[in-house]
Amino acid sequence: MRLVVAVTGASGALYAQRLFSFLEHGDHEVHVVISDCARHVAREELEKGSFVIPSRFILHGQRSMEAPFLSGSNPFSAMVIIPCSMGTAGRIAHGVSEGAIGRAADVFLKEGRRLILVPREAPWNLIQARNMVALIEAGAVVIPACPSFYGKPASVLDLVDTVVARVLDHLQIPNDLAVRWKESKS
Template sequence: MRLVVAATGASGSIYLQRLLHYLGNGDHEVHFIASPYARQVIHEELGKLALPEGTIEHSDKSMNAPFASGSAKFDAMVVVPCSMGTMARIAHGTSESLILRAADVFLKERRKLILVPRETPWNLIHARNAVAVVEAGAILLPASPSFYSLPKSFEELADTVVWRILDQIGIDAPNACRWRETPEV
């Protein structure tokens, strides 16, 4: 698959790092973009982001990336974490950065666009922007971890969200814990 992974300035860099970990097996062409605020948050939360070998990194100021045009064939774009400001700008089609232009292209081409907000609580503006992006065709996948897998670390907890992202993209998550897939005792 050809994928775009973008990060914006919301807390939740662990979700980004875990998603990149799962995509880092070399089976997929992964393009990565981080907003300037995302880079600050990544530094605060992780120190350094570990990009898998072969990941193609782009500047958020560039408009020359192949996925900034509808003529380039890409399978999915994930914005993780997605700030409420980014969701608002996507909802209103501002397209002033590579992340926003790519999201606009994915929507207009009816390609899979997955937004992973981590913000809580929401105000009415957030809710209306969420409705707007869903009505435009995006998949809104809030970073709401599950606990039935009995996670023992932050990484295992974050993986419960990342497995859902992978499901939406159509990539198998071999270690994913599925509700009630094991026999009841």
């Protein structure tokens, strides 16, 4: 599977880091774009102060227009924006394809490819809620970073993994990161 993982400046850098850690063990071609604001948030939120990106992943700059996924002529399977800031979501919802992340999201929507956004902001105002509706109507999948508790998570990572598991499910990548409803974890 050819994937794009974009990280924006919303709180929740650990969600992106956990997704990177899981995808590192798969046989996927993974392209990564990290916004400047996301790097700042990572300094505040992650133990190592920055993202640990597997060496085989391909890193692209937010200002680059050279990445292969920025054109519909180059087929990719899916794009995940995790976490997705409300500013990024709003720009995508209104077709403002600013920078590599916005341009890629615009391409994925126009080509009918899977686009998954993981917003972490709460609460939402009316504009943000309408932006989410516009994104869903345009074909995006919105998975709010709302962890589940029925698996009795024992750590912050267990909580984070409940959200990452949902993202992987929507990418159709098998995983056992989280307890499923009425099933026990292997």
